[in-house]
Amino acid sequence: MNRYLSRPIISSLCVGAVLTLTAFQPAFAQEVNNPGLLVHAADDEPTSLDPAQVEPGEGGETVILQVYDRLLDIGPDSPELIPSLALEVPTVDNGLISADGLTYTFKLREGVVFHDGTALTADDVKYSWDRAMEMDLPEGNAGILSDYIAATAVVDDFTFQATLNEASASFLNSVVIAMVASIVSQDAVKANGGVEASVPNTFMSGNAVGTGPYKFSVWNRNENLQLEVFDDYWGENASLDVRIEIGGDPDVRVLGLRAGEFDTIETDPSFIADLEGVDGVTIYQEGLLLEPLHIGMNLNIPEGALPPEDTIPVDFFHDARVRQAFNHAFDYDAFLNGPLAGYGDFNPHYIPIGIFGYDAASPTYNKQDKAKAEELFRAAGYWDDGFTISVITEEGNLFALMCLVMKDSLEGLNPKFRVNVLAVAESVFDDAHAQDPLEYAMWAKNADPAADPNAYLQAYVHPDGDWGQVHGFANGYADPEAIGAMIDAAAVELDVVKRAEMYAEISKVLYDEPMWLIGAQEGVVAAHRDWVQGFTMQPLWPRPGFKFALFDK
Amino acid sequence: MQLRDYIIRRLIVLPILIIGVSIVVFSLTRISGSPVGIYLSHEMSPAEVQQIEARYGLDKPLPVQYYAWAKGVLQGDLGWSGVAAAPVTEVFPNKLAATMELAFSAGFVAVSLGIWLGTFAGARRNRWPDHITRIVAVSGASLPLFWLGILLLIIFWANLGWAPIGRSDATIWASIAHPTGLYTVDALLAGNLKAFGDAVWHLALPALTLGYGATAIIARMMRSSLVEELQQDYVDAARAKGLPERLVLRRHARRNALIPTVTVIGLTFGFLLQGTITAEIIFRWPGLGRWMADSVLRGDQATIMTYVLFTSVLFLMVNLVVDVIYAHLDRRVVLGG
Numbered sequence: 001m002n003r004y005l006s007r008p009i010i011s012s013l014c015v016g017a018v019l020t021l022t023a024f025q026p027a028f029a030q031e032v033n034n035p036g037l038l039v040h041a042a043d044d045e046p047t048s049l050d051p052a053q054v055e056p057g058e059g060g061e062t063v064i065l066q067v068y069d070r071l072l073d074i075g076p077d078s079p080e081l082i083p084s085l086a087l088e089v090p091t092v093d094n095g096l097i098s099a100d101g102l103t104y105t106f107k108l109r110e111g112v113v114f115h116d117g118t119a120l121t122a123d124d125v126k127y128s129w130d131r132a133m134e135m136d137l138p139e140g141n142a143g144i145l146s147d148y149i150a151a152t153a154v155v156d157d158f159t160f161q162a163t164l165n166e167a168s169a170s171f172l173n174s175v176v177i178a179m180v181a182s183i184v185s186q187d188a189v190k191a192n193g194g195v196e197a198s199v200p201n202t203f204m205s206g207n208a209v210g211t212g213p214y215k216f217s218v219w220n221r222n223e224n225l226q227l228e229v230f231d232d233y234w235g236e237n238a239s240l241d242v243r244i245e246i247g248g249d250p251d252v253r254v255l256g257l258r259a260g261e262f263d264t265i266e267t268d269p270s271f272i273a274d275l276e277g278v279d280g281v282t283i284y285q286e287g288l289l290l291e292p293l294h295i296g297m298n299l300n301i302p303e304g305a306l307p308p309e310d311t312i313p314v315d316f317f318h319d320a321r322v323r324q325a326f327n328h329a330f331d332y333d334a335f336l337n338g339p340l341a342g343y344g345d346f347n348p349h350y351i352p353i354g355i356f357g358y359d360a361a362s363p364t365y366n367k368q369d370k371a372k373a374e375e376l377f378r379a380a381g382y383w384d385d386g387f388t389i390s391v392i393t394e395e396g397n398l399f400a401l402m403c404l405v406m407k408d409s410l411e412g413l414n415p416k417f418r419v420n421v422l423a424v425a426e427s428v429f430d431d432a433h434a435q436d437p438l439e440y441a442m443w444a445k446n447a448d449p450a451a452d453p454n455a456y457l458q459a460y461v462h463p464d465g466d467w468g469q470v471h472g473f474a475n476g477y478a479d480p481e482a483i484g485a486m487i488d489a490a491a492v493e494l495d496v497v498k499r500a501e502m503y504a505e506i507s508k509v510l511y512d513e514p515m516w517l518i519g520a521q522e523g524v525v526a527a528h529r530d531w532v533q534g535f536t537m538q539p540l541w542p543r544p545g546f547k548f549a550l551f552d553k
Numbered sequence: 554m555q556l557r558d559y560i561i562r563r564l565i566v567l568p569i570l571i572i573g574v575s576i577v578v579f580s581l582t583r584i585s586g587s588p589v590g591i592y593l594s595h596e597m598s599p600a601e602v603q604q605i606e607a608r609y610g611l612d613k614p615l616p617v618q619y620y621a622w623a624k625g626v627l628q629g630d631l632g633w634s635g636v637a638a639a640p641v642t643e644v645f646p647n648k649l650a651a652t653m654e655l656a657f658s659a660g661f662v663a664v665s666l667g668i669w670l671g672t673f674a675g676a677r678r679n680r681w682p683d684h685i686t687r688i689v690a691v692s693g694a695s696l697p698l699f700w701l702g703i704l705l706l707i708i709f710w711a712n713l714g715w716a717p718i719g720r721s722d723a724t725i726w727a728s729i730a731h732p733t734g735l736y737t738v739d740a741l742l743a744g745n746l747k748a749f750g751d752a753v754w755h756l757a758l759p760a761l762t763l764g765y766g767a768t769a770i771i772a773r774m775m776r777s778s779l780v781e782e783l784q785q786d787y788v789d790a791a792r793a794k795g796l797p798e799r800l801v802l803r804r805h806a807r808r809n810a811l812i813p814t815v816t817v818i819g820l821t822f823g824f825l826l827q828g829t830i831t832a833e834i835i836f837r838w839p840g841l842g843r844w845m846a847d848s849v850l851r852g853d854q855a856t857i858m859t860y861v862l863f864t865s866v867l868f869l870m871v872n873l874v875v876d877v878i879y880a881h882l883d884r885r886v887v888l889g890g
Binding site: 256448466 | 595597601720
């Protein structure tokens with residue numbers, strides 16, 4: 001045979017045979033890949049590793065949770081607070097909360113060391129909290145500290161005190177366990193730029209020196225971030241080093257899990273179908289994310305600001321009947337069983353399922369009711385002439401799909417209704433969304449997760465809250481002062497039973513006066529290899545809710 | 554005009570061109586919207602947005618912003634990349650090296666395989682090896698890169714586990730120094746064959762995917778040229794004097810057939826650089842392409858401006874070098890005319 005001919009023919013045949021034989025072959029044998037190392041495929045790249053700079057719900061919080069400790073924590077199995085760097089959870093009963101509810105005392109664990117070898121003292125705690133408040137970075141969450149805290153004090157080397165502006169029922173759940181309240185090494189910060197108001201610390205943005213079970217190793221941007229087990233951890237040592245593979249195509253993450261290259265992946269319900277029945281892969285689906293998916297209604301629309309296609313008047317949403325009509329018109333089943341693939345549930349306005357204050361008996365918008373929607377639109381005077389309205393959202397994600405469901409729901413209800421979905425790049429959305437006043441009638445996003453109902457109600461319901469002010473909630477409530485007073489009263493009620501009753505009452509009121517259309521509360525969905533032991537997710541930990549130190553393989 | 558004078562004149566004009574390009578780049582990126590979006594989160598209040606704008610000087614008039622940016626560029630400060638969460642200057646060299654390594658590797662695959670396949674087919678015109686090669690070439694030119702990449706991933710990574718993705722094994726990568734950023738070169742400089750093997754192994758799938766399309770173009774060009782050369786009189790003369798067919802092909806026809814093919818190879822490099830974006834996304838290759846794709850989608854203007862400025866300056870430099878080479882090779886070229 002001609003030798004020019006023989007090699008390529010044989011090669012071609014071999015390659016063809018391999019392709020044929022392997023294309024439909026199931027995944028590899030189930031030996032444990034990368035023993036001693038947990039490879040986690042993450043959705044997002046962190047924007048910062050500095051607790052003072054990280055934005056709630058952002059990729060950096062995932063890392064901060066592993067490398068830093070806070071005074072208190074939440075265990076994997078329940079929403080109850082547990083000790084962490086503090087030896088006890090303060091209560092009035094144990095004397096660590098003063099009788100007036102203003103002073104919180106934290107007795108610290110002794111013998112704790114930072115990753116740089118320095119010992120933890122109460123001074124580090126004070127330094128960490130003061131630092132975040134002094135820096136007060138706009139992208140961070142320091143506001144939650146300064147909103148609550150009047151003063152911090154070191155009582156002795158292992159006793160730290162915080163004095164609040166006013167008594168609060170949510171301080172421990174909202175502030176003490178927040179990532180911004182993580183305890184950083186004072187020495188490391190001082191040696192690397194110190195503290196400057198409104199200026200990020202470049203060293204801390206890209207490094208981490210905490211007391212957590214993991215110490216930061218290396219961050220290869222757009223590629224991976226590596227954590228090593230901290231052998232001198234005060235608690236039980238982690239079993240596995242961690243490599244977080246960052247970003248990339250979501251299909252590749254799914255393939256990587258199937259191949260056993262990744263041990264755990266962040267995914268969303270739309271990819272679960274690709275993993276069902278795959279040998280060696282477990283789909284985890286318990287609980288709900290604490291980030292209700294919502295569509296906002298603007299009650300503070302400036303004259304002439306809306307897109308030219310919009311025909312609604314600027315006071316369109318001032319009428320509670322219109323807001324109710326939108327809530328009745330939305331096809332909840334279509335959203336839950338379509339984009340969410342059945343993983344999710346519905347929560348009342350605005351307290352998500354899974355935290356204190358959620359009341360299962362509260363009325364909830366969870367079924368499309370076309371007749372009621374028509375009745376309300378007719379009563380409000382918009383049925384006969386119809387309207388055109390635009391909703392702005394990020395493109396290519398659940399928010400955009402939620403808007404499309406709303407579009408289908410309303411346009412299916414009345415052909416004279418027209419909903420324009422403006423799906424734009426994330427940065428364009430963030431820029432538009434940050435405008436005051438907002439130049440769109442509606443927008444879609446999710447809530448920031450929190451462990452206490454007050455955080456949600458202050459942000460998303462209170463007429464004087466962050467969004468309430470910008471979006472003019474006071475223009476829509478029948479009695480805005482009464483609603484604000486109810487929220488404020490519940491925030492300082494220390495009697496747990498009474499407080500729960502107050503939130504149930506607020507939820508009832510908000511059913512009649514909704515300021516949002518809550519599409520659903522998305523289910524917790526993740527996938528991991530079978531060889532990962534101890535896998536658990538806690539929605540009260542930052543998304544994705546993993547603590548790698550609990551995993552083994 | 555003397556060559557030396559011409560080069561000096563072009564070098565004097567070069568900074569003016571670069572300034573012009575930078576103004577155009579700056580203006581174009583600003584037309585697409587404020588660069589502040591990449592630094593924002595959806596929960597920021599208007600006051601916080603103002604703080605961010607003040608931090609990056611985005612609250613100042615455009616000419617002042619341009620001046621600050623240009624001054625920063627001259628001082629080696631290209632701004633802060635919101636996507637990479639680091640200064641652009643810090644990230645850019647490594648990303649560039651990763652992309653160049655991938656593009657050159659794909660180029661190596663394309664050139665070696667393309668020339669070999671073209672020769673193989675051209676020497677057997679209209680016989681079935683030629684037809685098979687044509688199928689290979691047509692499929693290479695027509696298969697979408699992302700589809701081919703995913704297919705190879707499914708087979709060789711997900712099912713067989715033969716090939717890795719990403720750029721390196723993290724442990725091996727950390728075991729050597731990276732003076733050039735080119736993993737293969739760094740491994741050789743370190744004398745670490747294991748690292749070199751790891752680098753090549755990680756390059757295999759993305760380079761093959763990326764190089765396949767270019768292979769097709771080169772192979773078709775090589776085949777056509779060779780067919781044409783094989784019909785020339787000098788080939789008949791070589792055969793007539795009794796030279797074995799193998800040598801006729803290697804020493805005479807193939808050498809001449811390479812001339813137009815080399816021109817195509819030069820043009821193909823642009824195609825490869827373009828393709829790196831898709832290949833890097835699919836294979837999690839941490840290069841410039843993936844970074845740029847993320848930056849464009851998320852409006853990271855500091856990164857976009859750096860990339861466009863870099864490619865523009867590169868283009869101007871290459872243009873200058875080409876003009877000089879032409880002038881050197883062909884004295885009939887009138888410089889500065």
